[in-house]
Amino acid sequence: MKALVYHAPGKRSWEEKQKPTLKEPTDAIVRLLATSICGTDLHILKGDVPTVSAGRILGHEGVGLVEEVGPGITQFRNGDRVLISCITSCGRCEACKKGLLSHCVTGGWQLGHLIDGTHAEYVRIPHADNSLYLVPNGVDPDGAVMLSDILPTGFEVGVLKSAIKPGDSVCIVGAGPVGLAALLTAKLFSPSELIVVDVDDHRLGLARKFGANRVVNSHDGRGAEKVLAVMSGKGVDVAIEAVGLPATFELCQDIVAPGGHLANVGVHGQGVPLKLDKLWGKNVTITTGLVDTSSIHQLFKLIGKGLITPRHLITHEYGFDEMPRAWDTFANAGPEKALKVLIKRRM
Secondary structure (H helix, E strand, O other), X not given: OEEEEEEEOOEEEEEEOOXXXXXXXXXXXXXXXXXXXXXXXXXXHHOOOOOOOOOEEOOOOEEEEXXXXXXXXXXXXXXXXXXXXXXXXXXXXXXXXXXXXXXXXXXXXXXXXXXXXOOEOEEEEOOXXXXXXXXXXXXXXXXXXXXXXXXXXXXXXXXXXXXXXXXOEEEEEOOOHHHHHHHHHHHHXXXXXXXXXXXXXXXXHHHHHHOOOEEEEOOOOOHHHHHHHHOOOOOEEEEEEOOOOHHHHHHXXXXXXXXXXXXXXXXXXXXXXXXXXXXXXXXXXXXXOOXXXXXXXXXXXXXXXXXXXXXXXXXXXXXXXXXXXXXXXXXXXHHHOOOEEEEEOOO
């Protein structure tokens, strides 16, 4: 089969690899119909994730057809159309029983990281009964790919952890795919203000299209000042950080109101200053998190009712044989005006 393989920082190839086989009774083999590229994949290619070994097939998002199941599988059968979660979970360990699926002792983030991933024609899914989800009838399977990672990430780590209430003022810092996923789901809680901050006018335009009632361009370093001006100096009830940079986390600290909530979604590769001298007396709650994908069933219901449309996040589509070109597009997201890039098997 063909697969996108990581070899070393900055080195990848589209090459022939051995088709995966069942290793455990609880495995399933899935034939990919569509996959997508995540910002984490780019971090791996840059060498930022040293736990990824040379020869690893990348990717952790996708929808496909079950081709083979192990004797321990009870929930799926050959031919089922399934969503692949970016998180593998056994459902039995202490972490899983606490709902911390991302900390499963024999799972967590494995695909495209510790085991071969979804940027291939076929993929092996461990703990398949707990790590695959049937795609409901009537749900767009291409849009469903967004439920592998970014949509539950924005929803669980950004929206749910920040405990948004009707009437709250909300500011999302970062209008990339995850920030916009948080925007699509934050709307469900009827905030009174929904502000999005970014340095890219194109992405801010998309944020406006997706439901933000105010947008702020922070390229001049005055993002916090502009948001506070919108809020008459009072700050926002909820600040969601969806970038992963010290400057954007600092911006969120500067704009959160007394009694407010700062939810960090962005992946930080370095430490950030914590302004505890200013925050300690403001009754501010700060949350962090790694997605568990425990909201996938809920998100499928919301999609089925037309309350969210994840396909809106897809800006580019390529065939599987165009995988390297798709990677080039996503790596140049700014000039290409790319959000999510869908790589799809031509039927």
